Amino acid sequence: MQPAVSVTAVAKRYGSVRALDGATWTAGSGQVTAVLGPNGAGKTTLVECCEGLRRPDSGEVRVLGTDPWHASAAHRARVGVMLQDGGLPGSARPVRLLDHLARMYAAPASVAELTERLGIGGFAGTSVRRLSGGQRQRVALAAALVGRPEVAFLDEPSAGLDPHARLDVWDLVRSVADAGAAVVLTTHSFEEAERLADRVVIVAAGRTVAEGTVAEVAAGETLERRYFDLTRRSAA
Secondary structure (H helix, E strand, C coil): CCCCEEEEEEEEEECCEEEEEEEEEEECCCCEEEEECCCCCCHHHHHHHHHCCCCCCEEEEEECCECHHHCCHHHHCCEEEECCCCCCCCCCCHHHHHHHHHCCCCCCCCHHHHHHHCCHHHHCCCCHHHCCHHHHHHHHHHHHHCCCCCEEEEECCCCCCCHHHHHHHHHHHHHHHHCCCEEEEECCCHHHHHHHCCEEEEEECCEEEEEECHHHHHCCCCHHHHHHHHHHHHHC
């Protein structure tokens, strides 16, 4: 079966800085794939290439069989994106924004259900610019999922959330994957990767240094210990 997301030998430079250096990995439908790596490892650039926001200098990216840089509007409607900075209009109010986004899709998810599952109702009347970081995270996640995407790219979806809200987010993300979508999330949380991910990709210095299930990547150690071993070795 063709993977939902395929990244092959992708390289990207910003001037003299090599952000990606031949990264290669895949993500399957019905699975959560967690991308881990230290700051500056290339995670955000990698995901932005998959989202069609940046064009690789070389290599190949395919999302649902299509090059995302040249993707049509119909293809983009099948992909949900949660950006690192949220990308939400500051003057909008959460539920009105989600209702507006839902009208852009033929078969959207229930805004009422998303609002309830993510606890958005408690601040539904507050403009986005006045929300806390964790509240904006929840609205951004709902915005990424309201179109029932076949592939969802989520940049640190539980960052800044309290423990209860984090569990709600994990439950929702898991349910999206269980319904058949490919979920790709970046994270700095080993707990999140261990509890949520079907597959883990570790990126260091712009390269994929490990890929597989948590057990395969950990190789008999804790994921955290194995991660630091692999990333230190890559930096050496």
